[in-house]
Amino acid sequence: MTTQSDSGATFDDDVVLLSVPADGGYLGVLRTATATLAARLQFALDEIEDLRIAVDEACAMLLVVATPGAELECRFSVTDDALLVEVEVPTVVGARLPAESSFAWKVLTALTSSASATAEGGRATIRLITRRTGIS
Amino acid sequence: MGVLVRITIADTHTDGVTVVKLAGELGADTAAHLATAIEEILDRPTHRIVIDLTLLGFCDSIGLSTFVDAHQRCAANGGFLALAAPSPFMHKLLKVVGLTRQVPAYATVASACAGTEEGRLR
Numbered sequence: 595m596t597t598q599s600d601s602g603a604t605f606d607d608d609v610v611l612l613s614v615p616a617d618g619g620y621l622g623v624l625r626t627a628t629a630t631l632a633a634r635l636q637f638a639l640d641e642i643e644d645l646r647i648a649v650d651e652a653c654a655m656l657l658v659v660a661t662p663g664a665e666l667e668c669r670f671s672v673t674d675d676a677l678l679v680e681v682e683v684p685t686v687v688g689a690r691l692p693a694e695s696s697f698a699w700k701v702l703t704a705l706t707s708s709a710s711a712t713a714e715g716g717r718a719t720i721r722l723i724t725r726r727t728g729i730s
Numbered sequence: 731m732g733v734l735v736r737i738t739i740a741d742t743h744t745d746g747v748t749v750v751k752l753a754g755e756l757g758a759d760t761a762a763h764l765a766t767a768i769e770e771i772l773d774r775p776t777h778r779i780v781i782d783l784t785l786l787g788f789c790d791s792i793g794l795s796t797f798v799d800a801h802q803r804c805a806a807n808g809g810f811l812a813l814a815a816p817s818p819f820m821h822k823l824l825k826v827v828g829l830t831r832q833v834p835a836y837a838t839v840a841s842a843c844a845g846t847e848e849g850r851l852r
Binding site for chain 2: 618619620622625640643646647649650653654657674697698700702704705
């Protein structure tokens with residue numbers, strides 16, 4: 595039986611969890627992991643590039659509000675036709691993510707099928723979904 | 731962690747343009763290196779800068795913001811800054827976010843140095 599989680603991914607999908615120090619020096623690692631997973635899902639080359647930027651944007655936004663020494667947690671869920679990426683960090687109380695009118699959000703939403711963010715209870719999360727086009 | 735972007739600065743003799751060649755990845759982790767390099771060029775008497783994107787494999791909003799900021803500072807000093815030779819991926823990104831309307835972009839380094847309409851990307 596397949597169980598639906600709150601992320602929209604199902605438990606028998608491929609899920610990859612990656613945790614890195616919330617430090618800009620590790621963004622390159624996440625970009626590379628993203629590209630590899632997207633390639634595994636047979637995304638087109640330009641879609642892979644879009645995803646690399648989107649994940650980088652989301653993580654860069656979270657680095658600004660992360661507590662010192664925090665871990666940045668990334669959860670990649672691979673479904674039949676999409677890649678769901680959730681990135682999360684612990685934040686200082688009252689931390690706010692950039693407004694949806696910010697340049698970073700414009701780039702993020704231009705490059706993904708959907709993007710949303712929450713910041714509450716001392717944690718900030720950004721959730722991205724990219725659907726694969728041209729499925730063969 | 732190693733540095734993921736390499737910045738090479740070369741002065742052209744014919745046009746008096748400083749060409750900044752980027753290789754690697756430009757983002758939150760590396761954009762400060764470019765900002766520092768631009769800062770040093772802005773200390774010079776002329777502010778004519780062409781950024782060669784041929785070997786740039788990645789750029790995010792922080793990298794793009796560095797271009798916009800540098801362009802505005804050059805323009806304020808009576809100079810210019812142009813982007814040159816973006817890969818198809820970079821060109822698409824510049825178009826998607828509307829950056830080619832703010833910072834001039836050209837198909838080649840030579841056309842960017844000339845600064846005319848020839849080779850201008852929209």
